[in-house]
Amino acid sequence: MNKPVKPNSLEAYWMPFTANRQFKAEPRIFVGAQGMYYKTADGRDVLDGVSGLWCCAAGHNRPEIAKAVSDQLTELDYSPAFQMGHYKAFELADRLANLAPGDLNHVFFTNSGSESVETALKMAIAYHRIRGEGQRVRLIGREKGYHGVNLGGMSVGGMVANRKMFGALVTGVDHIRHTHGLEANLFSKGEPEHGAELADDLQRLCDLHDPSTIAAVIVEPVAGSAGVLIPPKGYLKRLREICDKHGILLIFDEVITGFGRLGTPFAAQYFDVEPDIVTTAKAITNGVIPMGAVFAQKKVYETFMQGPPNAIEFLHGYTFSAIPAACAASLATLDIFEREGLMTRAAGLAEYWQDAIHSLKGSRHVIDIRNLGLIGAVELQGVEGQPTKRAFEAFLKCYERGLLIRTTGDTIALCPPLIAGETHLDFMIETLRDVLKTID
Numbered sequence: 497m498n499k500p501v502k503p504n505s506l507e508a509y510w511m512p513f514t515a516n517r518q519f520k521a522e523p524r525i526f527v528g529a530q531g532m533y534y535k536t537a538d539g540r541d542v543l544d545g546v547s548g549l550w551c552c553a554a555g556h557n558r559p560e561i562a563k564a565v566s567d568q569l570t571e572l573d574y575s576p577a578f579q580m581g582h583y584k585a586f587e588l589a590d591r592l593a594n595l596a597p598g599d600l601n602h603v604f605f606t607n608s609g610s611e612s613v614e615t616a617l618k619m620a621i622a623y624h625r626i627r628g629e630g631q632r633v634r635l636i637g638r639e640k641g642y643h644g645v646n647l648g649g650m651s652v653g654g655m656v657a658n659r660k661m662f663g664a665l666v667t668g669v670d671h672i673r674h675t676h677g678l679e680a681n682l683f684s685k686g687e688p689e690h691g692a693e694l695a696d697d698l699q700r701l702c703d704l705h706d707p708s709t710i711a712a713v714i715v716e717p718v719a720g721s722a723g724v725l726i727p728p729k730g731y732l733k734r735l736r737e738i739c740d741k742h743g744i745l746l747i748f749d750e751v752i753t754g755f756g757r758l759g760t761p762f763a764a765q766y767f768d769v770e771p772d773i774v775t776t777a778k779a780i781t782n783g784v785i786p787m788g789a790v791f792a793q794k795k796v797y798e799t800f801m802q803g804p805p806n807a808i809e810f811l812h813g814y815t816f817s818a819i820p821a822a823c824a825a826s827l828a829t830l831d832i833f834e835r836e837g838l839m840t841r842a843a844g845l846a847e848y849w850q851d852a853i854h855s856l857k858g859s860r861h862v863i864d865i866r867n868l869g870l871i872g873a874v875e876l877q878g879v880e881g882q883p884t885k886r887a888f889e890a891f892l893k894c895y896e897r898g899l900l901i902r903t904t905g906d907t908i909a910l911c912p913p914l915i916a917g918e919t920h921l922d923f924m925i926e927t928l929r930d931v932l933k934t935i936d
């Protein structure tokens with residue numbers, strides 16, 4: 497095996513969403529990965545408690561995916577995305593459409609969650625215009641929502657720290673209230689009992705702006721980046737009802753919930769709510785090659801398929817939409833999911849996981865615990881005047897002890913690969929339990 501090359505300087509690389517100076521003073525470098533584990537530059541195994549960044553759902557270094565990509569690169573390396581096609585793009589779209597619920601049977605390819613979101617927002621606005629409702633231009637997001645980092649997604653997003661540095665953002669956007677922190681819901685197991693009525697906040701915005709001006713509402717069925725916020729029972733159904741009443745498209749951003757995270761292919765099936773558009777990315781290729789996919793209802797696609805047959809119906813797309821290597825990686829990923837039952841595996845682990853993570857109730861600093869499917873969050877009391885400090889300390893200490901976690905604000909998020917066994921889940925919880933004892 498090649499020895500990893502060690503650069504002389506870490507300076508040139510401006511790292512994304514990273515404390516660059518802290519990192520460069522104490523670098524954390526991965527040099528390998530296998531199954532549930534990363535290998536660090538200092539030779540330690542680190543259990544991946546977060547599937548990379550919610551993407552390596554089938555575990556690391558799956559040889560089937562590597563072979564599919566490698567074979568693809570020597571057969572057809574690149575095929576123009578516009579006005580040309582290659583078989584795997586059609587095959588993949590078809591297989592994905594079969595996984596999605598109801599009429600969500602057309603797939604538009606992108607290269608990331610952020611691009612999927614921009615695509616969905618543009619699709620929604622253009623859809624209404626083609627139907628003769630060009631006044632429907634307003635986009636509604638939710639406080640604490642995360643929809644990637646591009647201007648549209650950031651504008652409908654509701655994470656204050658991500659927004660505040662970047663100007664006035666896209667106009668014509670408003671937000672419904674978030675569902676976080678209801679006293680009565682603290683330490684809820686699974687879906688919280690209280691708060692379905694928070695969906696009625698959409699009606700408030702309809703009353704304010706007039707529903708005829710609203711194109712779409714975008715929400716994460718389970719909010720990830722804001723610290724794992726589980727929707728209250730009945731909340732998403734209520735959002736759907738209000739959208740239906742007013743002709744507003746409902747977009748589910750399933751960038752983290754897609755591909756088995758809740759024990760169903762998509763959260764839409766878990767919550768039995770059929771959105772008009774679904775955005776995905778991450779686990780679609782098991783994280784190995786950038787790819788995203790936007791699922792559109794038949795009615796949305798068919799609305800676009802009008803006008804002269806040689807006219808481009810949707811003036812949108814990316815050079816790397818559905819590149820052959822990403823399609824090959826995704827098809828191989830779906831094969832693994834099918835063979836190993838990963839699309840539903842989280843359902844079987846969910847109860848064990850729920851009991852395990854809730855056993856941390858009473859640990860030092862813990863003020864809430866949330867879970868659903870194979871997702872969990874432990875919220876810590878922040879240090880007065882120094883938000884994020886305590887959780888970041890937990891992150892560093894877990895890493896030292898061989899566990900990779902994610903933190904956002906003072907919440908620890910966990911989402912291990914779907915191949916995890918009970919002993920892996922136990923290791924995660926026991927490591928966290930020990931670490932919590934040691935942080936101030």
Ligand code: PXG
Binds near residue numbers: 611778
């Ligand atoms: N939508 C949602 C719901 C996401 O979670 C994006 C869009 C953007 O995806 P890209 O591929 O452009 O990054 C995301 C990304 C975390 C974490 O730890 C979450 C994301 C990315 C990195 C870290 O919560 N989500």
